Amino acid sequence: MARYLFPKWSNRVLPMVAAFVLAPLGTAAAGGLWYYGTNKHVEVGYTPTQPVDYSHKLHAGDLGIDCRYCHTAVDKSAQASVPPTETCMNCHSKVKTDSQKLLPVRESYATGNPIPWVRVHNLADYAYFNHQAHATAGVACQSCHGRVDQMIKVSQAQPLSMGWCLDCHRNPEPHLRDPKDITKMVDETVPASVANLAAPPSQRKVSPPVHCSGCHR
DSSP states (O other): OOOOSSOGGGGGHHHHHIIIIIHHHHHHHHHHHHHHTSHHHHTTTOOOOOSSOOOHIIIIIISOOOHHHHSTTTTTSSSOOOOOHHHHHHHHTTSSTTOGGGHHHHHHHHHOOOOOOOOSOOOOTTSOOOHHHHHHHTBOHHHHHOOGGGOSSOOOOSOOOHHHHHHHHHSOGGGBBOGGGTTOOOOTTSOTTTTTOBOOGGGGOOOOOOSGGGTOO
């Protein structure tokens, strides 16, 4: 009669471990990666350090400078423009001319070398996005960028994921305003209609694409 090192019932241990331990752990790991590995958790809140300590809260919020004063091409071009140093020096040739924080701005102006701003909102190269199309349709800046007028340091407020974009494309009306009001910031709890910023009825009848070729060209 043959003798075995382990009893026969031990043959059932490994399948039971796989069924009741490894499978649930694998499922939990996959679920956690699926949920916490999305743009909502990975990229929202991204706040890079910039070469100049520029406060949007001060400029866009406290001073009330319109977004389009610096980002001049946002409603004219597919790409949002980064303001050239000359735009900064329109004011800072007379304001805080000796500030050490603005030394990189003065050096850039003197040498002609652009300030190496770090991009905050960065869509994948395979996704086509046209700033002009959205701005002229009346999409509020804060719908994508959040309350920039309250940010001392700009951070990413929305995931900019495909699902997030499609949610807006399927129901764009809550994000639409009169195009002249797209840069005005209001509390998220105040509807645009209450703040007198809502787009006119004809402007609300937009049909943004929800098919693949709308963004993947």
